[in-house]
Amino acid sequence: MEIRQIHASERQARSVPIQAYAFGRSPAADVRERMQGNQRFYAEHTTVVAEVDGVAVADASAVPMRQNVRGVIYPMAGIAGVATLPQARRRGYASALVTELLGMMRDNGYPVSTLYPFRPSFYGRLGFVGLPQTKTAVFPLSSVAWLREASLAGSVRWGTLKEHYDAYRALIGRLLADRHGFAVLPESRMSEFSETEDHWLATAWVDDTVAGAVTYRISGFGDDLVAGDLLTASPLGRALLLGFFGTHADQVEKVSLVVPPAESPELWGTDFAAEISATTAFPASPAPMARVLSVEALAGMPVGDGHVTVEVLDDPFIAGHYELDGTAGALDARRVTTLVPDATLTVAGLSGLVYGVLDPDELPIRGFGQATGQAAGQLRTLFPRALPYLHAHF
Ligand SMILES: CC(C)(COP(=O)(O)OP(=O)(O)OC[C@H]1O[C@@H](n2cnc3c(N)ncnc32)[C@H](O)[C@@H]1OP(=O)(O)O)[C@@H](O)C(=O)NCCC(=O)NCCS
Structure with a gap:
């Protein structure tokens, strides 16, 4: 299997057949035609396909969006149209495509990403955490x-x-x-x-x-x-x-x-x-999810007066040690090498704190890390609870 970014002009031939099967009512004579007519709206998407012997069997896109996170507007990668043809499923193609896209978008200056999951546990393994439902x-x-x-x-x-x-x-x-x-x-x-x-x-x-x-x-x-x-x-x-x-x-x-x-x-x-x-059901009525793709790029975000060192675990993009300091009223976030961390966080745990949907005491319960006593207090001060409202559907 090879992963390749496709140009907008290739989308009709490579992506539409996969999208039509996964998301359309089928069989239906007009579903491909309707989707083809809509491709002009997707010209700005970044799309990657998984090809086996030159045939596209899975694809996924990132929509270049903007999102307010705690008052700052960031470039945000909206992951959409993740689909694999039936005969190619359960081989890891969808998760490989999403990982590839996240890396590409992070490298292009997108520090956060959101999506609507077909099943949250699938994206939980890719670092995403749930946001509240409308x-x-x-x-x-x-x-x-x-x-x-x-x-x-x-x-x-x-x-x-x-x-x-x-x-x-x-x-x-x-x-x-x-x-x-x-x-x-x-x-x-x-x-x-x-x-x-x-x-x-x-x-x-x-x-x-x-x-x-x-x-x-x-x-x-x-x-x-x-x-x-x-x-x-x-x-x-x-x-x-x-x-x-x-x-x-x-x-x-x-x-x-x-x-x-x-x-x-x-x-x-x-x-x-x-x-x-409020209904959450999968895949029909999912609540959105979000994750952080770059911790340093969040520097400047308005946060509380806390200070803590954390280790972010097991992630291709943001694993490592960080010092998070909000004593000046805005987040100072930098990678450090020598410190023993006050807290350990999975990416979902860190993302939940940044988006305001998790209290540090929930971290060990959810399997999102460990922050005891003082560190939990500092994280709570840095990232007070705040209910995000995503609004956009994609
Ligand atoms: C959802 C969908 C995209 C998944 O595609 P996929 O290529 O099968 O996804 P992956 O192989 O990466 O992962 C699927 C599962 O197979 C598992 N898997 C991956 N490689 C495997 C392997 N070699 N052997 C067994 N299982 C494997 C994954 O761990 C994952 O497990 P989970 O179901 O417990 O989460 C596909 O089923 C689809 O197109 N569905 C319809 C459209 C849709 O719902 N899209 C998602 C919109 S957000």
Whole structure:
């Protein structure tokens, strides 16, 4: 088996047949044609294939994205389209391709990576740790009826994604700057989104600024309003969009809406009846995962006033000893050679601390390392808990 990076022009012949079999409904006459039509949106992806006797049997891509981690925006490698043809599975091709991609992206200046796993334990072995799942709130129109009478200093516009794309893009840029974990796709992939024709986009405006946006579709008269991710920059933006949903009272029965992990829809109104749930299932409904690809490149990240030396275990990219110092308010991270470490961490353990989803006391329980007493305290101070919201799907 040979691993080779392919050029965008080779994707139709090498990658699409594998992708169509793995991710499409099949057999279906048009699945390859549809995927081929979409390849122009993937021109910026880095794609590698595994070839046996010159025939591509597995492929995987990295999407060049950006992500806010604790307030700093980093280049982020979004791993996507990992697939192996059935006859070539369980030979290690998928994990070899992902490892190759991670190395390439790290060398190109991407210090972090995220993905949506078909099974988290597979990517756990490659250093990834789980991030929180979004919630879905399903509520009757009566839950937002009160907003029709409320006097809110703003307005809502709705239309096609194409018509409102600039406003949406502006909001995405604002959330990327403000929100821990938030990630955005490259322009080529965003334009794929802007050409989607099976959803409306509602935008909330306060003065001349977009304060919220949500995609939605109406599944039928007297049926449901099915909304995508609720993106809001303020409570007013949220209230404006909920009030807009309320105007559909005699048209639809209920609203379903995807909200960030830290959101509590039951607190949106006094009589807010809703069913709020989060489902993780594999491969259909995975929560995202993330990992660090370069510790030194995280220097400058706002962290707490802690100081600790760690050994990162068993990894092709970041194994080694580091001194992590936050006493100046920003992370100083450097490799060291001689120190006996205060704590040992797997890459998943370190990544969980950096992303704010792990307490040091969880490390030995999860098999993510050891940090006793003082070292656990220093790690807790350095990397306080913080709930990331990835948002982007890829
Ligand atoms: C998921 C998928 C990509 C895995 O591809 P693969 O090439 O078989 O993956 P690998 O061989 O690297 O690893 C698969 C398993 O085989 C095991 N394995 C690897 N080499 C092996 C060998 N020589 N003998 C036995 N098992 C082996 C791996 O340890 C891994 O074990 P696990 O299932 O317990 O995690 C493939 O099944 C697929 O295309 N599925 C449909 C699409 C999909 O779900 N894609 C993932 C999107 S994130």
